[in-house]
Amino acid sequence: MDATTRRLVDYAMGAEFRNLPGEVVHECKRRLIDTLACVVGAYDAPLSQMTRAVAKRYTGTPSATVLGCSWQTTVEMAAFANGVMLRYLDMSDMYRGKNSGHPSDLIAPVLAVADALGAGGAAAINAITLAYDVYCSFCETIAIKSKGWDQPVYGVVASALGAAKLLGLNHEQTAQAVALALAPNMALAQTRRGELSNWKGCAGANASRNGIFAALLAQEGFTGPSAVFEGKGGLWDVVGPFEWQPAAGGDIPHRITKTNLKSFPVCYHGQSAVWAALDARKRFQVSEISEINVETYRRAIEEMANDPTRWAPTTHESADHSLPYAVAVALLEGEVTAASFSDENLKDPMVADLMRKTKVSEDPGLSAQYPAWAPSRLTIRLATGEVVKAEVKSPRGDSTNPMDDKEVEAKFRSMYRGYGDEKQSRTILQSLWNFDRAQNVRDVLGLFVSRVNDSSGRND
Template sequence: MDETTARLVDYALAARAGTPPADAREACKRSLIDSFACALGAFDTPLAGLARGTARRYAGAQPAASVWGCGWTTSADMAAFANGTMLRLLDLSDAYRVRSGGHPSDVIAAVIAAADAGGASGAAAIAAAVAAYEVYCGCCDSVDLNTMGWDQPVYGVVGSAIGAGMLFGLDREQLGHAVGLALAPSLALLQTRRGTLSNWKNCAGANAARNAVFAALLARDGFTGPDAVFEGKSGLFDITGRFDWDLPAARGQAHRITRVNLKNFPLCAHGQAGAWAALELYPAVRGREIVSIQADVYAQTLHEMASEPSKWAPATSETADHSLPYVLAVGLADGRIDAASFLPSRLADPALAALMRKTEVTVDPALSGRFPQSSPCRLTVRTADGAIHVAEIASAKGHADHPLDAAAVAAKFRSLAQPRCGGPAAAAFLDAMQSLEEAPDIRAVLALLADTETRSAEPRA
C-alpha cells in the first residue's frame, strides 16, 4: 500500500486498540444522538420510504443490519444506504468545513451498520466513529477538493471504510485493500449540488456509506483493491495534486469530532446564521410591508446558496434548503423555519417569490475573513414605513464556537423522534445512548427503536 493509505490504516488500527479521550467520546455520543434524531425526523418523507423500500428488497441477507426504526434487517451495505439517506434527508445533520466540507455524520450510517452486523460493543462503535470522523474531517482540512469539482463522498467513503473496517475486524493488509476498494470506484462529481437539486443530493453520502461497507466486506472475504490508490499512477493525487491527509489525533492532538457544527434548521450549513437573523427580525417586521432585504455574508454562503438562478426560484425542497433568498423569505414571513417550510405549498407561495425578488445577497470581505472560525451573517430589512431593522449573527447556535450541549441535542432528538417513536421509546433510547460505551452489544440499543415503523404519522414532504 502507498504511504497515505498506510498512514490512514495505521491510525485506524491504533484507534481500535485504544480508547478515545473523554471529550471525543462525549462529542461522538452527541453526534450519534443528533444523527438518529435527523433520521427519525425524516422517517415519513417520501424519499425515506423509497430508500427503505429499496433496502427491503435485500431483507434477510447476511451479514444483516437493521434499518433504523424498523423491525426487519437487510444486508449491511443496504442498511447503510437506507439509514444514511434518512439521516441526510432533512439537511439537519452536522457539518464540517475548512478547505473542503461536508457532513461527516454520513460515516455514522456505515459505522452503525457494521457495528450492528457484527454485534459490536458500544465502546467499539464509538472508537470507530471517532476515527471515521477524524479521517473525513482530515481531508476537509488538507485540500479543497470541492473547487476541483469533487463531492464529499470522495472523502466520506474513505472515512466510512476505515470505520467499517475497524468493526469488521480487518487486519492491516485487509484494511488497506478496503480503502482502495472504496475509493477507486467512488469519485463523486460535485454536479450533484449544482443547479436544480435532485434526490441524489440526499443520497450521495449514503451511497458512500454503502460503498464503504461493501468494500470492507469484500476485503474481509479476500478481495484485493488498488494498492496505490492515492500515490500511484492515475491515483487520486494524479487528479488532485499531492496533499498531506493529516491526522493530528494520531499525534495526541484534539479529535476533530469535537469541532463539528450541529444544526438547528433543516437547511445548508452556510444559511444557519441567516435563518437565525431572519427569526430575530420577524417580530419587528411582522405585519409590515417589506421594501428590501439585504444579506451581507461570507463568500461561501453566496457561492453555495445564491450564485445560481435555481437558488432564486427554487422548484424542489432540495434546492430551497440551499437557497438563502428562500430561507430569508420564509423566515421573515412565517417566523419559523422547519421541515414544513419546504413543503411544495410553501415553495409555490407567490408572497415568498415576491420577497425573494426584493432580496440582495452581497459578500462582505470582513465577514469572509471570519470564516470558517465563525459563520457570520448580517441581515438588513427595510419596511415601507421607513424603518431599518438589522440583525447580525456572529455564529449560528450549534457552530463549533457556539456549540449545542448534550441537553440541547437531547431536546432536538425528542422534538424530531418522539412524533415517530413515542415518548417512552425516545427516553429509553436517550438513556441508552448516554452510557453507550458500557453497552456490550449495540443491537440492544438499536432495538429500542424497532417498532417505530408500525406507528402512524402524517406523511411529510
C-alpha cells in the first residue's frame, strides 16, 4: 500500500470510542438529530418515494432498515435510500475548507452497517466521528472540484473506513477497502453544474453505498490496486500530489465539532444572504423594492449565481442552489422552507419579478473572509430612493455561531411535524440524546416506524 493509504488506515485503526472527548460525543448526537430531521422532512418527497421503491426490491442477510419503513433491505440499499432522503432538502450539515461538502452523508452508511450488525450506539458514534474526520480532512487537503471531480470522492473513502471500523476489519483488509472504494468511484463535478438534477442529492448516497460494498468485498478477501493514491494512474495523477495528515489529534479538533448546521433548505453559501434578507424586510414593504444588490464571497457566486439556470431555476435542485431565488423568496414570504421549492413557487411571477431586480456581485473583502466566515451583504433600494442595508457575517448554525441544543431540537420537531405526532418526536429525541447508551442501533431506528399516519400506507 502507498503512504497515504497507510496513514488513513493507521488513523482508522486507532479510532476508539473510549478516547472521544465528551464534547465530541455530544456534537455527534447533535448531528444525528439534525440529519434525521432532514430524513423525516423529506420522507414524502417524490424522489424519496422512488428511492424507497427501488430499495424495497432487494433483500439481504444481514438486512438493514430504511428509516420509517416496516420492511428491510440490503445494507447497501438502506444506506442509499436513507442517504438520498437526508440530502433531498439540502438542509443537512456542511463543512468548508479548500473544498466544501456534506459530511452528514456518512451518517447513513454507518447507521446501516451498525443496524445490520446489531451494533450499539457507542460503536456507531465512533464510526461516524471517524468518517467525518476523514471526509473533512480531505476537504482541507484537496480542492477537488477545480479538477473536475465531486465531493463523493471523499465520501466513498470515508464510508469505506466507517464500515470497515464497524465490521472489525484488520489493517490489511481496511487498506483493501480504501482501494476498492476509490479506484472505481471517481464522481464527476458535472453533477453540480448547469441545470441540477435529482442526482445532486443522490451522489453522496451512492458513494455511501459503494463504500460499504468495498468494505464487504475486503472482508471476503478481495484486493484492490496497491497504490490507489500515489501510484501511476492513481489519485495523485488526477488531482496532483497532496499530503494527507491525521484528521484529528493534538491541536486539531475532531472535525464533527466544526461542521455547520443549516437553518434553511438552501445551499450553505446562501444561508447568510437569506438571514440578511429576513433582517432587511422588517424595514419596508416588498412592493417598495426597486433594486436588490447582493454582495458576497466568490465561492457563493460560483455555486449559486454563475449559471443562467440559477437565474431561472426550473427544478427544486437548481432553485435551492440559486442565490437570487433564495433571497427573493425570503423577502417575499418572510421564510424559506421546503414548500418554497414547489412547482407552484418556481413559477410564481412575484418571485420572478424580484429576481429580475436582483444583482449579485463579489466583494473582495468578503471573499477574503472565506472560508473562516461565510458573509453576505444586501443593499436594497426602494422606490422612494431610500437605501436599506443588512449584513450577516456568520449565519446561525455556523460553527462560529452555533445553534444551541434547543434550536437543534426545534429543527427536528418542526420537520417531524409532517411525519408523526409530537409525543413520538419527544420519544425519539430522548433516544437520540442517549444514543451512546443504546445497546442496538436497530431499536432506535425502529422508533421511526411508529407513525400516526401508518394506516395510510405512507410508511411503505
